[in-house]
Amino acid sequence: MRRIVLLVAVLLLPLSVSRAEDRVIYPRTSGAAVGLVPEKPATGVSPMLLVSALIAAAAGGWLLWRQRRSPHGITGSQARKLSVAESRPLGNRQYLVVADYEGKKFLLGVCPGRIDLLSPIGDDSRTTP
16 A cells, blocks of 8 residues: 555645646746746646646556466465355354355354354364275
């Protein structure tokens, strides 16, 4: 999140700095001529603003593409170890959840205010005849 805020701040910095060509200093002549110099007409959207907006949109699109492409999100430095393999509602905000952590599965009972480990689910080498 900090990266995005920093990127937007850097991209919007040129908008706050006025360009040298936008400032025109006219020589002061006589008192009667002061104020008779026509001002620069408004021209709509500044090219600098347009370029900054395009760069910001491209950077945002690239970040979104990168996040969707990576299964680990923007960070991507660590693999996710915990995931919910399956969930079944039992009614009135109660669920059975199969959670997977580093290849081991656990059956959890989830109710409002508590989560109980019901049973670890694993590959038992025992077979029952």
